[in-house]
Amino acid sequence: MTETANINIDDTTLVEQCRQGDSEATERLIVKYQNRIYNVILKICANADDAAELSQETFVKVIENIDKFEGRSSFYTWLFRIAVNLTLSYCKRSVKLGLKSLDSEADEHGRQGRRTLKEFLSDDSSSDPAAIATNKELCELIKKALMKLDDKQRAVIVLRDIEGMDYAQIARVLDIELGTVKSRLNRGRSNLREIMEAISQ
Amino acid sequence: MKENPNIDELLNSFIDGELSQRQFTEVQRLITHDEQIAQRLRELQKCKILVSSLPGVEAPAWLADEIKTTLERRTLLEPPKRHYEEIQGARHLLIRKVLSAAAMIGLITVLAAVIYTILAPEGVEDKPFAVENLERPRREIGAAEPEVSVVKDIEIERPQPSMAAVVETKDSENVAPVAAVEKSVRFNMRLELESGGLPAVRAFISKAIGDNGLLEREAYLYQMDEGRYAFSCSREVMGLLLDDLENVWDRFDSARLFVETGQEGNEVLIDGVTAEQIGEIINKESFAKRMEVARDIAVLNNMHKLLPGKEIFASIEADKSDLLSIPKPVKPVLTSGNGAIQRAREEIDDSQKVHLTILIIDR
Numbered sequence: 001m002t003e004t005a006n007i008n009i010d011d012t013t014l015v016e017q018c019r020q021g022d023s024e025a026t027e028r029l030i031v032k033y034q035n036r037i038y039n040v041i042l043k044i045c046a047n048a049d050d051a052a053e054l055s056q057e058t059f060v061k062v063i064e065n066i067d068k069f070e071g072r073s074s075f076y077t078w079l080f081r082i083a084v085n086l087t088l089s090y091c092k093r094s095v096k097l098g099l100k101s102l103d104s105e106a107d108e109h110g111r112q113g114r115r116t117l118k119e120f121l122s123d124d125s126s127s128d129p130a131a132i133a134t135n136k137e138l139c140e141l142i143k144k145a146l147m148k149l150d151d152k153q154r155a156v157i158v159l160r161d162i163e164g165m166d167y168a169q170i171a172r173v174l175d176i177e178l179g180t181v182k183s184r185l186n187r188g189r190s191n192l193r194e195i196m197e198a199i200s201q
Numbered sequence: 202m203k204e205n206p207n208i209d210e211l212l213n214s215f216i217d218g219e220l221s222q223r224q225f226t227e228v229q230r231l232i233t234h235d236e237q238i239a240q241r242l243r244e245l246q247k248c249k250i251l252v253s254s255l256p257g258v259e260a261p262a263w264l265a266d267e268i269k270t271t272l273e274r275r276t277l278l279e280p281p282k283r284h285y286e287e288i289q290g291a292r293h294l295l296i297r298k299v300l301s302a303a304a305m306i307g308l309i310t311v312l313a314a315v316i317y318t319i320l321a322p323e324g325v326e327d328k329p330f331a332v333e334n335l336e337r338p339r340r341e342i343g344a345a346e347p348e349v350s351v352v353k354d355i356e357i358e359r360p361q362p363s364m365a366a367v368v369e370t371k372d373s374e375n376v377a378p379v380a381a382v383e384k385s386v387r388f389n390m391r392l393e394l395e396s397g398g399l400p401a402v403r404a405f406i407s408k409a410i411g412d413n414g415l416l417e418r419e420a421y422l423y424q425m426d427e428g429r430y431a432f433s434c435s436r437e438v439m440g441l442l443l444d445d446l447e448n449v450w451d452r453f454d455s456a457r458l459f460v461e462t463g464q465e466g467n468e469v470l471i472d473g474v475t476a477e478q479i480g481e482i483i484n485k486e487s488f489a490k491r492m493e494v495a496r497d498i499a500v501l502n503n504m505h506k507l508l509p510g511k512e513i514f515a516s517i518e519a520d521k522s523d524l525l526s527i528p529k530p531v532k533p534v535l536t537s538g539n540g541a542i543q544r545a546r547e548e549i550d551d552s553q554k555v556h557l558t559i560l561i562i563d564r
Contacts (some may be wrong), residue, residue, distance in 0.1 A: 193248045
Protein backbone atom coordinates (compact mmCIF):
# COMPACT_ATOMS: atom_id res chain seq x y z
CA MET A 1 0.00 0.00 0.00
CA THR A 2 2.82 2.35 0.81
CA GLU A 3 4.40 1.62 -2.55
CA THR A 4 1.32 2.55 -4.48
CA ALA A 5 0.94 5.76 -2.51
CA ASN A 6 4.33 6.89 -3.65
CA ILE A 7 3.31 6.92 -7.27
CA ASN A 8 2.56 10.51 -8.14
CA ILE A 9 -0.74 10.60 -9.96
CA ASP A 10 -2.99 13.65 -9.85
CA ASP A 11 -6.35 13.54 -8.17
CA THR A 12 -8.39 13.95 -11.35
CA THR A 13 -6.88 10.82 -12.90
CA LEU A 14 -7.31 8.83 -9.71
CA VAL A 15 -10.92 9.95 -9.36
CA GLU A 16 -11.66 8.97 -12.96
CA GLN A 17 -10.06 5.56 -12.49
CA CYS A 18 -11.93 5.15 -9.22
CA ARG A 19 -15.22 5.89 -11.02
CA GLN A 20 -14.46 3.13 -13.46
CA GLY A 21 -14.14 0.69 -10.58
CA ASP A 22 -10.35 0.63 -10.38
CA SER A 23 -9.73 -0.63 -6.85
CA GLU A 24 -6.05 0.27 -7.05
CA ALA A 25 -6.92 3.90 -7.75
CA THR A 26 -9.33 3.85 -4.85
CA GLU A 27 -6.61 2.55 -2.60
CA ARG A 28 -4.23 5.24 -3.79
CA LEU A 29 -6.74 7.98 -3.01
CA ILE A 30 -7.24 6.59 0.49
CA VAL A 31 -3.55 6.28 1.19
CA LYS A 32 -2.82 9.71 -0.22
CA TYR A 33 -5.19 11.50 2.11
CA GLN A 34 -5.82 9.24 5.08
CA ASN A 35 -3.20 10.78 7.40
CA ARG A 36 -4.22 14.36 6.66
CA ILE A 37 -7.87 13.57 7.05
CA TYR A 38 -7.31 11.62 10.23
CA ASN A 39 -5.13 14.38 11.67
CA VAL A 40 -7.63 17.15 10.99
CA ILE A 41 -10.50 15.10 12.36
CA LEU A 42 -8.53 14.17 15.45
CA LYS A 43 -7.66 17.82 16.14
CA ILE A 44 -11.31 18.76 15.87
CA CYS A 45 -12.86 15.88 17.80
CA ALA A 46 -9.92 15.07 20.11
CA ASN A 47 -10.65 11.36 20.32
CA ALA A 48 -8.47 8.85 18.48
CA ASP A 49 -11.10 6.14 18.14
CA ASP A 50 -13.77 8.55 16.99
CA ALA A 51 -11.30 10.17 14.59
CA ALA A 52 -10.50 6.76 13.05
CA GLU A 53 -14.18 5.95 12.74
CA LEU A 54 -14.97 9.35 11.24
CA SER A 55 -12.06 9.01 8.80
CA GLN A 56 -13.31 5.62 7.71
CA GLU A 57 -16.84 6.98 7.29
CA THR A 58 -15.46 9.89 5.28
CA PHE A 59 -13.61 7.70 2.79
CA VAL A 60 -16.47 5.24 2.44
CA LYS A 61 -18.86 8.09 1.74
CA VAL A 62 -16.46 9.65 -0.75
CA ILE A 63 -15.89 6.42 -2.68
CA GLU A 64 -19.56 5.49 -2.70
CA ASN A 65 -20.53 8.92 -4.00
CA ILE A 66 -17.61 9.49 -6.32
CA ASP A 67 -19.97 9.29 -9.33
CA LYS A 68 -21.74 12.37 -7.96
CA PHE A 69 -18.51 14.38 -7.74
CA GLU A 70 -18.99 16.99 -10.46
CA GLY A 71 -15.51 18.49 -10.33
CA ARG A 72 -16.72 22.02 -9.62
CA SER A 73 -14.23 22.13 -6.77
CA SER A 74 -11.06 20.10 -6.39
CA PHE A 75 -11.25 16.58 -5.05
CA TYR A 76 -9.15 17.75 -2.10
CA THR A 77 -11.75 20.40 -1.17
CA TRP A 78 -14.62 17.96 -1.64
CA LEU A 79 -12.92 15.34 0.51
CA PHE A 80 -12.20 17.76 3.35
CA ARG A 81 -15.69 19.23 3.14
CA ILE A 82 -17.16 15.80 3.76
CA ALA A 83 -14.70 15.07 6.55
CA VAL A 84 -15.22 18.36 8.39
CA ASN A 85 -19.00 18.22 8.02
CA LEU A 86 -19.10 14.70 9.42
CA THR A 87 -16.84 15.72 12.29
CA LEU A 88 -18.81 18.85 13.18
CA SER A 89 -22.03 16.82 13.12
CA TYR A 90 -20.37 14.32 15.41
CA CYS A 91 -19.26 17.13 17.74
CA LYS A 92 -22.80 18.40 17.99
CA ARG A 93 -24.05 14.97 18.94
CA SER A 94 -21.25 14.11 21.26
CA VAL A 95 -21.72 14.74 24.92
CA LYS A 96 -18.17 13.84 25.64
CA LEU A 97 -16.74 17.06 24.30
CA GLY A 98 -16.28 20.23 26.37
CA LEU A 99 -17.67 18.90 29.61
CA LYS A 100 -14.48 18.97 31.69
CA SER A 101 -13.49 22.14 33.53
CA LEU A 102 -10.22 23.89 32.86
CA ASP A 103 -9.13 23.36 36.43
CA SER A 104 -9.39 19.63 36.24
CA GLU A 105 -7.60 19.60 32.89
CA ALA A 106 -4.83 21.73 34.30
CA ASP A 107 -4.41 19.41 37.21
CA GLU A 108 -4.05 16.42 34.90
CA HIS A 109 -1.05 17.81 33.06
CA GLY A 110 1.03 18.99 35.96
CA ARG A 111 2.92 22.01 36.81
CA GLN A 112 5.72 21.47 34.30
CA GLY A 113 3.49 21.79 31.34
CA ARG A 114 1.70 24.80 32.68
CA ARG A 115 4.97 26.52 33.45
CA THR A 116 6.27 25.83 29.97
CA LEU A 117 3.10 27.22 28.46
CA LYS A 118 3.25 30.30 30.68
CA GLU A 119 6.86 30.94 29.66
CA PHE A 120 6.03 30.51 26.03
CA LEU A 121 3.14 32.89 26.22
CA SER A 122 5.28 35.50 27.98
CA ASP A 123 6.43 38.26 25.77
CA ASP A 124 10.17 37.58 25.88
CA SER A 125 10.13 33.83 25.31
CA SER A 126 11.45 32.15 22.23
CA SER A 127 9.00 30.32 19.96
CA ASP A 128 10.73 27.20 18.73
CA PRO A 129 8.14 24.91 17.16
CA ALA A 130 10.37 21.87 17.45
CA ALA A 131 10.72 22.36 21.18
CA ILE A 132 6.98 22.67 21.53
CA ALA A 133 6.28 19.56 19.50
CA THR A 134 8.57 17.45 21.69
CA ASN A 135 6.99 18.69 24.89
CA LYS A 136 4.23 16.19 25.38
CA GLU A 137 2.65 17.95 28.35
CA LEU A 138 2.56 21.25 26.49
CA CYS A 139 0.98 19.61 23.47
CA GLU A 140 -1.74 18.10 25.62
CA LEU A 141 -2.47 21.51 27.14
CA ILE A 142 -2.74 23.04 23.67
CA LYS A 143 -5.10 20.29 22.53
CA LYS A 144 -7.28 20.79 25.56
CA ALA A 145 -7.32 24.52 24.97
CA LEU A 146 -8.38 23.91 21.41
CA MET A 147 -11.20 21.73 22.63
CA LYS A 148 -12.53 24.59 24.71
CA LEU A 149 -13.11 26.62 21.58
CA ASP A 150 -16.38 26.78 19.72
CA ASP A 151 -16.54 23.95 17.14
CA LYS A 152 -16.68 26.29 14.17
CA GLN A 153 -13.78 28.43 15.39
CA ARG A 154 -11.77 25.29 16.12
CA ALA A 155 -12.44 23.92 12.65
CA VAL A 156 -11.18 27.14 11.02
CA ILE A 157 -8.02 27.20 13.17
CA VAL A 158 -7.28 23.52 12.51
CA LEU A 159 -7.77 23.90 8.76
CA ARG A 160 -5.55 26.98 8.72
CA ASP A 161 -2.80 26.18 11.25
CA ILE A 162 -2.65 22.39 11.02
CA GLU A 163 -3.79 21.55 7.49
CA GLY A 164 -2.35 24.79 6.13
CA MET A 165 -5.26 25.80 3.92
CA ASP A 166 -5.52 29.37 2.76
CA TYR A 167 -8.61 31.43 3.55
CA ALA A 168 -10.26 30.76 0.21
CA GLN A 169 -9.90 26.99 0.59
CA ILE A 170 -11.32 27.15 4.10
CA ALA A 171 -14.27 29.14 2.79
CA ARG A 172 -14.93 26.47 0.13
CA VAL A 173 -14.54 23.56 2.53
CA LEU A 174 -16.88 25.07 5.12
CA ASP A 175 -19.10 26.67 2.48
CA ILE A 176 -18.91 30.09 4.15
CA GLU A 177 -17.90 33.60 3.10
CA LEU A 178 -14.27 34.69 3.17
CA GLY A 179 -15.13 37.39 5.73
CA THR A 180 -16.64 34.75 7.97
CA VAL A 181 -13.41 32.78 7.78
CA LYS A 182 -11.43 35.85 8.85
CA SER A 183 -13.72 36.72 11.72
CA ARG A 184 -13.88 33.13 13.00
CA LEU A 185 -10.13 32.83 12.81
CA ASN A 186 -9.67 36.15 14.60
CA ARG A 187 -12.09 35.29 17.40
CA GLY A 188 -10.73 31.76 17.63
CA ARG A 189 -7.13 32.85 18.09
CA SER A 190 -8.07 35.52 20.62
CA ASN A 191 -10.15 33.03 22.60
CA LEU A 192 -7.44 30.40 22.36
CA ARG A 193 -4.88 32.83 23.71
CA GLU A 194 -7.12 33.64 26.67
CA ILE A 195 -7.83 29.95 27.33
CA MET A 196 -4.13 29.08 27.28
CA GLU A 197 -3.30 31.98 29.58
CA ALA A 198 -5.96 30.73 31.94
CA ILE A 199 -4.63 27.18 31.80
CA SER A 200 -1.06 28.31 32.40
CA GLN A 201 -1.90 30.13 35.64
CA MET B 202 -2.96 45.17 24.75
CA LYS B 203 -6.64 45.84 24.50
CA GLU B 204 -8.21 43.83 21.69
CA ASN B 205 -9.25 45.65 18.59
CA PRO B 206 -11.15 43.29 16.28
CA ASN B 207 -10.31 45.19 13.14
CA ILE B 208 -6.61 45.40 13.98
CA ASP B 209 -6.57 41.76 15.13
CA GLU B 210 -8.19 40.63 11.87
CA LEU B 211 -5.60 42.59 9.95
CA LEU B 212 -2.79 41.16 12.06
CA ASN B 213 -4.06 37.59 11.63
CA SER B 214 -4.20 38.09 7.88
CA PHE B 215 -0.68 39.51 8.10
CA ILE B 216 0.50 36.40 9.99
CA ASP B 217 -1.22 34.08 7.49
CA GLY B 218 0.09 35.95 4.45
CA GLU B 219 -3.38 36.82 3.21
CA LEU B 220 -2.82 40.56 2.77
CA SER B 221 -2.29 42.39 -0.45
CA GLN B 222 1.04 44.12 -0.94
CA ARG B 223 -0.43 47.50 0.01
CA GLN B 224 -2.04 46.13 3.19
CA PHE B 225 1.14 44.27 4.07
CA THR B 226 3.18 47.47 3.82
CA GLU B 227 0.62 49.35 5.89
CA VAL B 228 0.68 46.72 8.65
CA GLN B 229 4.45 46.72 8.65
CA ARG B 230 4.40 50.49 9.10
CA LEU B 231 1.94 50.14 11.99
CA ILE B 232 4.05 47.50 13.69
CA THR B 233 7.14 49.66 13.38
CA HIS B 234 5.52 52.74 14.80
CA ASP B 235 3.13 51.22 17.39
CA GLU B 236 4.58 49.00 20.09
CA GLN B 237 1.18 47.85 21.28
CA ILE B 238 0.29 46.58 17.84
CA ALA B 239 3.65 44.88 17.60
CA GLN B 240 3.05 43.17 20.93
CA ARG B 241 -0.41 42.01 19.83
CA LEU B 242 1.11 40.64 16.69
CA ARG B 243 3.58 38.59 18.70
CA GLU B 244 0.76 37.21 20.87
CA LEU B 245 -1.22 36.08 17.88
CA GLN B 246 1.88 34.66 16.23
CA LYS B 247 2.65 32.59 19.33
CA CYS B 248 -0.89 31.29 19.32
CA LYS B 249 -0.55 30.21 15.75
CA ILE B 250 2.85 28.63 16.39
CA LEU B 251 1.50 26.66 19.35
CA VAL B 252 -1.28 25.13 17.28
CA SER B 253 0.75 24.52 14.17
CA SER B 254 3.53 22.96 16.25
CA LEU B 255 1.30 20.17 17.39
CA PRO B 256 2.83 17.00 15.99
CA GLY B 257 0.96 15.36 13.14
CA VAL B 258 -0.57 12.01 13.86
CA GLU B 259 -0.61 9.18 11.37
CA ALA B 260 -3.81 7.37 10.73
CA PRO B 261 -4.05 3.87 12.19
CA ALA B 262 -2.43 1.29 9.96
CA TRP B 263 -5.63 -0.65 9.66
CA LEU B 264 -7.65 2.32 8.45
CA ALA B 265 -7.17 1.81 4.70
CA ASP B 266 -7.88 -1.91 4.92
CA GLU B 267 -10.90 -1.27 7.07
CA ILE B 268 -12.22 1.22 4.52
CA LYS B 269 -11.76 -1.32 1.71
CA THR B 270 -13.44 -4.03 3.72
CA THR B 271 -16.37 -1.76 4.52
CA LEU B 272 -16.71 -0.81 0.87
CA GLU B 273 -16.64 -4.45 -0.23
CA ARG B 274 -19.17 -5.46 2.41
CA ARG B 275 -21.56 -2.70 1.40
CA THR B 276 -21.14 -3.59 -2.26
CA LEU B 277 -22.09 -7.19 -1.52
CA LEU B 278 -25.10 -6.18 0.54
CA GLU B 279 -26.34 -3.66 -1.99
CA PRO B 280 -28.80 -4.89 -4.57
CA PRO B 281 -27.05 -5.15 -7.93
CA LYS B 282 -27.42 -2.06 -10.05
CA ARG B 283 -29.68 -2.61 -12.98
CA HIS B 284 -28.05 -2.06 -16.29
CA TYR B 285 -29.47 0.34 -18.81
CA GLU B 286 -30.51 -2.50 -21.08
CA GLU B 287 -32.42 -4.18 -18.29
CA ILE B 288 -34.25 -0.96 -17.46
CA GLN B 289 -35.11 -0.40 -21.11
CA GLY B 290 -36.29 -3.99 -21.42
CA ALA B 291 -38.52 -3.65 -18.39
CA ARG B 292 -39.95 -0.43 -19.77
CA HIS B 293 -40.58 -2.01 -23.14
CA LEU B 294 -42.31 -4.94 -21.46
CA LEU B 295 -44.50 -2.59 -19.45
CA ILE B 296 -45.51 -0.67 -22.57
CA ARG B 297 -46.40 -3.94 -24.31
CA LYS B 298 -48.53 -5.00 -21.37
CA VAL B 299 -50.37 -1.69 -21.30
CA LEU B 300 -50.99 -1.79 -25.05
CA SER B 301 -52.21 -5.38 -24.84
CA ALA B 302 -54.62 -4.45 -22.07
CA ALA B 303 -55.89 -1.47 -24.09
CA ALA B 304 -56.39 -3.69 -27.16
CA MET B 305 -58.29 -6.25 -25.11
CA ILE B 306 -60.55 -3.57 -23.66
CA GLY B 307 -61.19 -2.19 -27.15
CA LEU B 308 -62.00 -5.66 -28.49
CA ILE B 309 -64.37 -6.38 -25.63
CA THR B 310 -66.09 -3.04 -26.20
CA VAL B 311 -66.61 -3.78 -29.90
CA LEU B 312 -67.89 -7.28 -29.13
CA ALA B 313 -70.25 -5.90 -26.52
CA ALA B 314 -71.57 -3.36 -29.02
CA VAL B 315 -72.13 -6.09 -31.62
CA ILE B 316 -73.88 -8.32 -29.11
CA TYR B 317 -76.01 -5.44 -27.92
CA THR B 318 -76.95 -4.63 -31.50
CA ILE B 319 -78.04 -8.22 -32.05
CA LEU B 320 -79.84 -8.69 -28.77
CA ALA B 321 -81.20 -5.19 -28.29
CA PRO B 322 -84.92 -5.00 -27.52
CA GLU B 323 -87.20 -4.20 -30.42
CA GLY B 324 -88.08 -0.83 -28.97
CA VAL B 325 -84.57 0.28 -29.71
CA GLU B 326 -84.91 -0.86 -33.30
CA ASP B 327 -88.06 1.19 -33.72
CA LYS B 328 -86.20 4.41 -33.19
CA PRO B 329 -86.15 6.52 -36.32
CA PHE B 330 -82.92 5.88 -38.14
CA ALA B 331 -80.75 8.55 -39.52
CA VAL B 332 -81.30 9.45 -43.11
CA GLU B 333 -78.27 11.19 -44.36
CA ASN B 334 -77.17 12.75 -47.55
CA LEU B 335 -76.61 10.08 -50.13
CA GLU B 336 -72.91 10.83 -50.43
CA ARG B 337 -72.39 10.04 -46.75
CA PRO B 338 -70.80 6.62 -46.15
CA ARG B 339 -72.83 3.90 -44.46
CA ARG B 340 -72.26 3.18 -40.79
CA GLU B 341 -70.27 0.15 -39.82
CA ILE B 342 -71.93 -2.69 -37.99
CA GLY B 343 -71.68 -2.15 -34.28
CA ALA B 344 -71.17 1.57 -34.51
CA ALA B 345 -73.27 3.63 -32.13
CA GLU B 346 -76.64 4.39 -33.60
CA PRO B 347 -77.67 8.01 -33.46
CA GLU B 348 -80.59 8.76 -31.22
CA VAL B 349 -82.46 11.14 -33.42
CA SER B 350 -82.64 12.20 -36.99
CA VAL B 351 -83.37 15.78 -37.77
CA VAL B 352 -83.63 17.84 -40.85
CA LYS B 353 -81.42 20.81 -41.28
CA ASP B 354 -81.12 23.79 -43.53
CA ILE B 355 -84.36 23.53 -45.36
CA GLU B 356 -85.46 26.92 -46.48
CA ILE B 357 -89.19 26.89 -46.92
CA GLU B 358 -89.38 29.85 -49.26
CA ARG B 359 -86.51 28.65 -51.43
CA PRO B 360 -87.54 29.47 -54.97
CA GLN B 361 -85.85 26.61 -56.81
CA PRO B 362 -86.57 23.16 -55.40
CA SER B 363 -83.63 21.06 -54.38
CA MET B 364 -83.62 17.52 -55.60
CA ALA B 365 -81.82 16.25 -52.51
CA ALA B 366 -83.49 15.90 -49.21
CA VAL B 367 -80.91 17.46 -46.93
CA VAL B 368 -81.09 15.37 -43.85
CA GLU B 369 -78.35 15.23 -41.29
CA THR B 370 -77.70 13.34 -38.13
CA LYS B 371 -76.86 15.27 -34.99
CA ASP B 372 -75.49 14.24 -31.66
CA SER B 373 -78.10 13.02 -29.31
CA GLU B 374 -77.40 15.40 -26.46
CA ASN B 375 -78.63 18.42 -28.39
CA VAL B 376 -81.80 16.90 -29.69
CA ALA B 377 -84.70 15.42 -27.82
CA PRO B 378 -85.81 11.98 -29.02
CA VAL B 379 -88.69 11.95 -31.43
CA ALA B 380 -90.61 9.52 -29.29
CA ALA B 381 -90.41 11.89 -26.37
CA VAL B 382 -91.98 14.73 -28.29
CA GLU B 383 -94.48 12.63 -30.15
CA LYS B 384 -97.36 13.15 -27.79
CA SER B 385 -96.88 16.86 -27.45
CA VAL B 386 -96.33 17.73 -31.10
CA ARG B 387 -98.89 17.92 -33.77
CA PHE B 388 -98.29 16.15 -37.03
CA ASN B 389 -97.94 19.09 -39.40
CA MET B 390 -97.34 18.97 -43.10
CA ARG B 391 -97.08 21.68 -45.69
CA LEU B 392 -97.70 20.91 -49.32
CA GLU B 393 -96.35 23.33 -51.88
CA LEU B 394 -97.79 22.92 -55.35
CA GLU B 395 -96.53 24.86 -58.33
CA SER B 396 -98.72 25.28 -61.32
CA GLY B 397 -98.92 27.38 -64.45
CA GLY B 398 -102.70 27.23 -64.57
CA LEU B 399 -103.34 28.77 -61.24
CA PRO B 400 -107.01 29.80 -61.52
CA ALA B 401 -108.08 26.37 -62.71
CA VAL B 402 -106.14 24.62 -59.96
CA ARG B 403 -107.52 26.88 -57.27
CA ALA B 404 -111.05 26.35 -58.56
CA PHE B 405 -110.58 22.59 -58.50
CA ILE B 406 -109.16 22.56 -55.01
CA SER B 407 -111.92 24.82 -53.74
CA LYS B 408 -114.40 22.48 -55.29
CA ALA B 409 -112.75 19.45 -53.72
CA ILE B 410 -112.83 21.15 -50.36
CA GLY B 411 -116.45 21.91 -50.80
CA ASP B 412 -117.28 18.41 -52.01
CA ASN B 413 -115.67 16.85 -48.97
CA GLY B 414 -117.54 19.08 -46.57
CA LEU B 415 -114.52 20.86 -45.24
CA LEU B 416 -116.03 24.28 -45.79
CA GLU B 417 -118.88 23.53 -43.49
CA ARG B 418 -116.87 23.12 -40.34
CA GLU B 419 -114.31 25.65 -39.09
CA ALA B 420 -112.62 22.90 -37.19
CA TYR B 421 -111.51 21.31 -40.42
CA LEU B 422 -110.60 24.24 -42.58
CA TYR B 423 -109.32 27.05 -40.45
CA GLN B 424 -107.70 29.15 -43.12
CA MET B 425 -108.40 29.64 -46.79
CA ASP B 426 -106.71 32.60 -48.43
CA GLU B 427 -105.57 33.22 -51.91
CA GLY B 428 -103.75 29.99 -52.75
CA ARG B 429 -103.40 28.93 -49.11
CA TYR B 430 -105.49 26.26 -47.40
CA ALA B 431 -104.94 24.99 -43.89
CA PHE B 432 -106.68 21.84 -42.65
CA SER B 433 -106.84 20.10 -39.31
CA CYS B 434 -108.86 16.98 -39.70
CA SER B 435 -108.93 13.21 -39.43
CA ARG B 436 -106.91 10.95 -41.66
CA GLU B 437 -110.02 9.76 -43.40
CA VAL B 438 -111.23 13.18 -44.36
CA MET B 439 -107.73 14.12 -45.47
CA GLY B 440 -107.62 10.92 -47.51
CA LEU B 441 -110.79 11.87 -49.32
CA LEU B 442 -109.39 15.24 -50.21
CA LEU B 443 -106.13 13.75 -51.44
CA ASP B 444 -108.11 11.26 -53.48
CA ASP B 445 -109.76 14.12 -55.31
CA LEU B 446 -106.53 16.02 -55.70
CA GLU B 447 -104.88 13.01 -57.28
CA ASN B 448 -107.06 13.56 -60.33
CA VAL B 449 -105.40 16.89 -61.06
CA TRP B 450 -101.92 16.04 -59.78
CA ASP B 451 -100.58 15.95 -63.32
CA ARG B 452 -101.32 19.61 -63.68
CA PHE B 453 -98.85 20.55 -60.99
CA ASP B 454 -95.38 21.42 -62.21
CA SER B 455 -93.86 20.43 -58.88
CA ALA B 456 -95.12 19.11 -55.57
CA ARG B 457 -93.08 19.35 -52.41
CA LEU B 458 -94.14 18.18 -49.01
CA PHE B 459 -92.56 19.49 -45.82
CA VAL B 460 -93.14 17.31 -42.77
CA GLU B 461 -92.33 18.86 -39.41
CA THR B 462 -90.15 16.59 -37.30
CA GLY B 463 -91.13 18.05 -33.96
CA GLN B 464 -87.89 19.92 -33.68
CA GLU B 465 -88.25 23.59 -34.22
CA GLY B 466 -87.12 24.63 -37.67
CA ASN B 467 -86.45 21.07 -38.79
CA GLU B 468 -88.49 19.46 -41.50
CA VAL B 469 -88.29 16.51 -43.83
CA LEU B 470 -88.58 17.59 -47.43
CA ILE B 471 -90.12 15.19 -49.89
CA ASP B 472 -89.58 16.46 -53.36
CA GLY B 473 -91.82 15.27 -56.16
CA VAL B 474 -94.33 13.91 -53.67
CA THR B 475 -97.52 12.25 -54.89
CA ALA B 476 -100.95 12.18 -53.32
CA GLU B 477 -100.54 8.47 -52.77
CA GLN B 478 -97.35 9.02 -50.82
CA ILE B 479 -99.02 11.64 -48.65
CA GLY B 480 -101.82 9.16 -48.04
CA GLU B 481 -99.30 6.52 -47.02
CA ILE B 482 -97.71 8.86 -44.53
CA ILE B 483 -100.91 9.93 -42.84
CA ASN B 484 -102.21 6.36 -42.73
CA LYS B 485 -99.54 5.40 -40.20
CA GLU B 486 -100.77 5.22 -36.66
CA SER B 487 -97.98 6.94 -34.73
CA PHE B 488 -95.95 10.08 -35.17
CA ALA B 489 -92.72 8.09 -35.31
CA LYS B 490 -94.01 5.76 -38.00
CA ARG B 491 -95.19 8.70 -40.07
CA MET B 492 -91.81 10.32 -39.77
CA GLU B 493 -90.12 7.09 -40.72
CA VAL B 494 -92.21 6.66 -43.82
CA ALA B 495 -91.74 10.32 -44.72
CA ARG B 496 -87.98 9.91 -44.58
CA ASP B 497 -88.07 6.72 -46.62
CA ILE B 498 -90.12 8.39 -49.30
CA ALA B 499 -87.81 11.42 -49.27
CA VAL B 500 -84.85 9.14 -49.92
CA LEU B 501 -86.60 7.13 -52.60
CA ASN B 502 -87.83 10.22 -54.43
CA ASN B 503 -84.36 11.63 -54.24
CA MET B 504 -82.86 8.44 -55.67
CA HIS B 505 -85.47 8.48 -58.34
CA LYS B 506 -84.37 11.95 -59.38
CA LEU B 507 -80.67 11.24 -59.16
CA LEU B 508 -80.32 7.84 -60.77
CA PRO B 509 -80.09 7.76 -64.52
CA GLY B 510 -82.88 5.88 -66.22
CA LYS B 511 -84.84 5.65 -62.96
CA GLU B 512 -84.46 1.90 -63.11
CA ILE B 513 -84.45 1.38 -59.38
CA PHE B 514 -87.60 3.34 -58.83
CA ALA B 515 -89.30 1.53 -61.68
CA SER B 516 -88.28 -1.86 -60.33
CA ILE B 517 -89.44 -0.98 -56.85
CA GLU B 518 -92.68 0.29 -58.24
CA ALA B 519 -93.10 -2.87 -60.30
CA ASP B 520 -92.57 -5.02 -57.20
CA LYS B 521 -95.40 -3.27 -55.43
CA SER B 522 -93.42 -3.21 -52.27
CA ASP B 523 -95.06 -2.15 -49.05
CA LEU B 524 -93.42 1.19 -49.17
CA LEU B 525 -94.99 2.23 -52.42
CA SER B 526 -98.15 0.20 -52.40
CA ILE B 527 -100.15 2.89 -50.73
CA PRO B 528 -103.57 1.80 -49.67
CA LYS B 529 -106.09 4.26 -50.79
CA PRO B 530 -108.46 5.33 -48.16
CA VAL B 531 -111.82 4.01 -48.95
CA LYS B 532 -113.91 6.82 -50.12
CA PRO B 533 -117.28 6.59 -48.44
CA VAL B 534 -120.41 6.90 -50.42
CA LEU B 535 -121.76 10.27 -49.52
CA THR B 536 -125.47 10.64 -49.19
CA SER B 537 -124.95 14.09 -47.87
CA GLY B 538 -122.09 16.27 -46.73
CA ASN B 539 -123.36 16.33 -43.18
CA GLY B 540 -123.22 12.58 -42.87
CA ALA B 541 -119.56 12.47 -43.93
CA ILE B 542 -118.65 15.23 -41.52
CA GLN B 543 -120.51 13.56 -38.70
CA ARG B 544 -118.75 10.25 -39.29
CA ALA B 545 -115.39 11.93 -39.56
CA ARG B 546 -115.93 13.96 -36.40
CA GLU B 547 -116.79 10.85 -34.44
CA GLU B 548 -113.51 9.21 -35.41
CA ILE B 549 -111.21 12.13 -34.77
CA ASP B 550 -108.97 12.02 -31.81
CA ASP B 551 -105.96 14.18 -31.14
CA SER B 552 -103.33 11.55 -31.78
CA GLN B 553 -104.62 10.84 -35.29
CA LYS B 554 -105.37 14.36 -36.36
CA VAL B 555 -103.46 15.55 -39.38
CA HIS B 556 -102.58 19.16 -40.06
CA LEU B 557 -101.95 20.03 -43.63
CA THR B 558 -101.33 23.38 -45.24
CA ILE B 559 -101.55 23.57 -49.01
CA LEU B 560 -99.80 26.43 -50.79
CA ILE B 561 -100.56 26.97 -54.44
CA ILE B 562 -97.69 28.82 -56.08
CA ASP B 563 -97.94 30.49 -59.42
CA ARG B 564 -95.17 29.47 -61.63
